[in-house]
Amino acid sequence: MKRQLSTTPLTRRSALGLGALGLGTLAACNVSTETGSGTGAENPEFGFEGIPDSGADLPTEDVTIGWMDSGDLKAMFLEPFFASYMDKHANITVDYQPSSWDTINEAIPVAVRNNSAPDVFARPASMPTQSAISEGWISPLDDVVPDFEEWKAGFPEGAFIPGVHVFDGLTYTWPMNSSKRFEYLQLTNTALLADAGYDPAARLGLDDLREVCRAVTENGDGDAYGLMIDGTRIAQVALMFAQMLGHSVINTGGFRGLDLRTGEYDLTAPEVIEAFELLLAIDADGSIFPGYISLDDATARSRFPQGVAGILLDGPWAIPAYQRDFPDFEFEVGQPPSADGGASAPYPFWEQGANDLYLFAGARHPEVIGDMFHYLGSAEGQANIIVAAQGNLSSVTPSANELAAQSTELDARAVAAVEVAGELMRLAPDPRLRNADNAEVILRHQPPSTTFADLGQAVFSGQGELRASLQQLEDESNRALDEAISAAQEAGANVSREDWVFANWDPSADFTAEQYQGA
Amino acid sequence: MTTSTQAPPRSAGAGLWRQILKHRWCYVFMVPTLVLSALFTFYPIFMSWYFSFLEWSGYTNDRAWVGLDNYARLIQDAAFWGAFGRSFLFVLVAVPIKLAISLLLAILLNNESMKLSPVFRTMFFLPVVTTAAIVGIIMTFVLDPFNGPVNQALTSSGLVEQAIDFRGDKDAALWTVMGVEIWKNMGITMVYWLAALQTVPTTYYEAARIDGAGRWHLLRHITVPILAPFAAIITLLTANQTLHVFAIVQAMTQGGPARASEVMEVYIYREAFVGDGGLPELGYASAAGVFFGLAVMVVALLQIWVAKKAHSMRAAMGAQR
Numbered sequence: 040m041k042r043q044l045s046t047t048p049l050t051r052r053s054a055l056g057l058g059a060l061g062l063g064t065l066a067a068c069n070v071s072t073e074t075g076s077g078t079g080a081e082n083p084e085f086g087f088e089g090i091p092d093s094g095a096d097l098p099t100e101d102v103t104i105g106w107m108d109s110g111d112l113k114a115m116f117l118e119p120f121f122a123s124y125m126d127k128h129a130n131i132t133v134d135y136q137p138s139s140w141d142t143i144n145e146a147i148p149v150a151v152r153n154n155s156a157p158d159v160f161a162r163p164a165s166m167p168t169q170s171a172i173s174e175g176w177i178s179p180l181d182d183v184v185p186d187f188e189e190w191k192a193g194f195p196e197g198a199f200i201p202g203v204h205v206f207d208g209l210t211y212t213w214p215m216n217s218s219k220r221f222e223y224l225q226l227t228n229t230a231l232l233a234d235a236g237y238d239p240a241a242r243l244g245l246d247d248l249r250e251v252c253r254a255v256t257e258n259g260d261g262d263a264y265g266l267m268i269d270g271t272r273i274a275q276v277a278l279m280f281a282q283m284l285g286h287s288v289i290n291t292g293g294f295r296g297l298d299l300r301t302g303e304y305d306l307t308a309p310e311v312i313e314a315f316e317l318l319l320a321i322d323a324d325g326s327i328f329p330g331y332i333s334l335d336d337a338t339a340r341s342r343f344p345q346g347v348a349g350i351l352l353d354g355p356w357a358i359p360a361y362q363r364d365f366p367d368f369e370f371e372v373g374q375p376p377s378a379d380g381g382a383s384a385p386y387p388f389w390e391q392g393a394n395d396l397y398l399f400a401g402a403r404h405p406e407v408i409g410d411m412f413h414y415l416g417s418a419e420g421q422a423n424i425i426v427a428a429q430g431n432l433s434s435v436t437p438s439a440n441e442l443a444a445q446s447t448e449l450d451a452r453a454v455a456a457v458e459v460a461g462e463l464m465r466l467a468p469d470p471r472l473r474n475a476d477n478a479e480v481i482l483r484h485q486p487p488s489t490t491f492a493d494l495g496q497a498v499f500s501g502q503g504e505l506r507a508s509l510q511q512l513e514d515e516s517n518r519a520l521d522e523a524i525s526a527a528q529e530a531g532a533n534v535s536r537e538d539w540v541f542a543n544w545d546p547s548a549d550f551t552a553e554q555y556q557g558a
Numbered sequence: 559m560t561t562s563t564q565a566p567p568r569s570a571g572a573g574l575w576r577q578i579l580k581h582r583w584c585y586v587f588m589v590p591t592l593v594l595s596a597l598f599t600f601y602p603i604f605m606s607w608y609f610s611f612l613e614w615s616g617y618t619n620d621r622a623w624v625g626l627d628n629y630a631r632l633i634q635d636a637a638f639w640g641a642f643g644r645s646f647l648f649v650l651v652a653v654p655i656k657l658a659i660s661l662l663l664a665i666l667l668n669n670e671s672m673k674l675s676p677v678f679r680t681m682f683f684l685p686v687v688t689t690a691a692i693v694g695i696i697m698t699f700v701l702d703p704f705n706g707p708v709n710q711a712l713t714s715s716g717l718v719e720q721a722i723d724f725r726g727d728k729d730a731a732l733w734t735v736m737g738v739e740i741w742k743n744m745g746i747t748m749v750y751w752l753a754a755l756q757t758v759p760t761t762y763y764e765a766a767r768i769d770g771a772g773r774w775h776l777l778r779h780i781t782v783p784i785l786a787p788f789a790a791i792i793t794l795l796t797a798n799q800t801l802h803v804f805a806i807v808q809a810m811t812q813g814g815p816a817r818a819s820e821v822m823e824v825y826i827y828r829e830a831f832v833g834d835g836g837l838p839e840l841g842y843a844s845a846a847g848v849f850f851g852l853a854v855m856v857v858a859l860l861q862i863w864v865a866k867k868a869h870s871m872r873a874a875m876g877a878q879r
Contacts, residue, residue: 163617165615165837170837173620174617174618270726328704330704330725333725333726333731488635493817500728503816
């Protein structure tokens with residue numbers, strides 16, 4: 040399967056329109072914090088009121104559909120969608136359970152065994168899709184979504200990835216949203232930076248960051264600090280800084296530090312050392328929020344709007360939560376610090392969709408789920424998802440992004456987050472798109488027992504020497520990938536480490552379908 | 559002429575059966591407990607032994623018998639030995655402290671002339687019945703280096719210049735959790751001691767006081783010798799309870815920073831359910847649990863043996879007098 044994704048340059052107005060799959064050309068992100076950045080020129084109507092018939096043979100008796108996912112941004116569009124759907128189909132009730140990942144991880148395996156799982160659920164983190172299929176947890180969508188082939192063709196080529204969505208020719212899930220979301224947006228406390236004498240909307244250089252943090256800390260006099268960060272993500276943030284310095288590696292899950300130009304992990308590059316040393320220096324200055332090592336990301340996120348820190352590096356999911364729970368909190372959304380405050384280095388990512396959901400094999404009314412998926416996956420449904428989420432989500436379907444960009448309901452900060460993603464994120468080559476057998480490698484990939492979170496906590500709590508810790512994790516990561524490839528080969532997959540080498544990859548541009556041929 | 563009227567000898571089996579029949583209602587009343595124990599204690603124990611010989615994530619039906627491979631891997635796992643050591647350190651430090659402080663409290667609160675002793679008993683016992691997770695979360699606020707009352711007291715009094723990150727400091731995290739656990743569970747050990755103190759007849763104290771014994775003599779020559787036989791079982795109960803600190807550790811540090819406070823239960827949980835980005839390993843985690851359980855059992859048996867030895871030695875010395 041080839042990937043063919045749009046790479047049209049952005050204008051500010053169409054930043055959201057192509058944000059999920061395109062290239063941004065914005066120099067900075069000094070955004071107004073007023074709601075509604077769309078021009079509304081065409082003024083199309085948005086909302087879930089007019090859900091069209093899909094042709095699904097729906098039940099006429101009273102039925103209840105269970106649906107469990109992790110809520111947050113999804114709840115922003117699913118709740119109005121379900122309300123409209125139930126209005127349209129009075130005999131259908133949706134029992135929507137937005138739950139924490141801990142609950143999903145614990146409840147779904149038990150519920151599946153008891154044959155009482157929700158009809159649609161988010162996959163527990165420790166259950167690979169392939170295992171969920173082999174265990175009979177989930178059903179394919181091919182015979183469930185009406186006009187399946189036509190529906191699937193509405194997505195861009197390459198949106199359905201072997202080993203992610205497609206297994207043995209059957210489609211088990213679909214990219215409800217785009218994974219082109221930048222996880223390290225610079226969220227800046229407007230008042231604290233202004234009080235310290237800095238422009239809250241200005242793009243910082245990494246050298247500036249230390250000074251800014253020091254100034255905010257001094258100005259805060261024990262009540263506020265320069266940087267809010269958490270022990271579980273500090274190493275990831277350091278790697279992201281290394282990426283901003285030009286170190287083009289993957290920063291996702293068990294593949295953090297993988298350089299796809301060589302197929303080797305590279306965690307000991309000078310950029311990585313420099314990034315870690317910068318954070319260590321900021322820590323030595325006393326400019327990081329006290330007790331950060333024992334914080335988790337949720338706690339750090341929840342404490343930031345209380346005015347205790349100047350800068351937080353977090354994902355777009357924080358934006359609607361702050362606006363809902365802390366309406367008086369003034370903050371800016373922008374790019375993280377670059378090498379010199381100027382143009383950014385690219386941030387490679389794999390577009391594999393986000394918020395994937397699965398159909399329970401024991402679902403009593405799969406036709407209802409098929410009907411829902413049919414609409415939610417259409418360009419119109421995707422556009423309505425984006426608008427209902429106020430622009431905090433984007434679609435893998437360019438036309439849906441373009442349509443949603445015309446809405447006047449989008450939140451300016453959400454649009455700014457999409458602009459950052461468009462500016463920084465570039466499609467990295469995906470070994471599964473070169474050779475579908477690599478799905479078997481990912482299935483068998485057991486990351487080192489020392490996690491990235493462990494590495495960060497060890498280095499910043501003085502338990503581990505920086506270079507030695509990075510070298511050890513690099514070696515263990517390379518060994519883990521080799522072992523996964525060997526295990527996949529033993530299982531009959533035709534794979535090799537060479538599948539992970541893309542010598543023709545230019546990290547500053549999206550990797551195109553044509554480039555897979557020449558890789 | 560005399561005739562023997564001796565009954566034919568009965569078999570032991572028949573005697574046992576008769577005994578069972580005679581006390582059949584006792585056995586009937588034991589059935590619910592036996593069933594529940596079988597379901598919720600013995601079955602899980604046997605299954606964890608079985609799982610420890612499997613390569614199994616716990617999620618799938620894909621199980622492979624690997625014999626002792628999990629144990630072989632365990633022995634080479636530095637993280638396992640780290641957690642193993644921390645668990646025993648926890649017991650070695652926390653148990654004597656709990657025993658000593660709770661004994662002192664029990665002696666003080668056993669004094670009938672102290673009118674408020676029931677109130678104090680309740681106060682010391684209250685943390686025991688408070689959910690460990692809640693205590694852990696509350697303590698994260700209490701010990702917070704940003705605005706926690708403990709750090710505010712320390713810095714404002716000049717005892718420390720900088721706030722201490724009790725939970726995030728590699729040298730402080732384990733001791734912090736230990737301190738909270740001692741405070742939380744000291745009450746139950748105190749109750750054990752109080753129960754033991756109830757066995758000391760007040761007439762002994764009265765007689766000793768008439769003979770001119772002071773408080774120290776009462777403690778040394780009456781209280782301690784009478785409590786000594788109880789000490790072994792109270793120590794065993796306290797040690798066993800101190801090995802089960804998952805909730806408090808998980809709520810306060812999740813075993814961090816970088817496993818610096820990871821005890822065995824947290825290690826097992828991490829291997830069995832968290833998976834660290836890969837598949838969880840229930841088989842391997844079961845092996846860790848079984849291995850640790852056996853180690854604890856050995857320590858307990860050793861403790862009982864030492865207690866019996868000491869008891870018999872004391873008895874022998876008493877007989878020689």
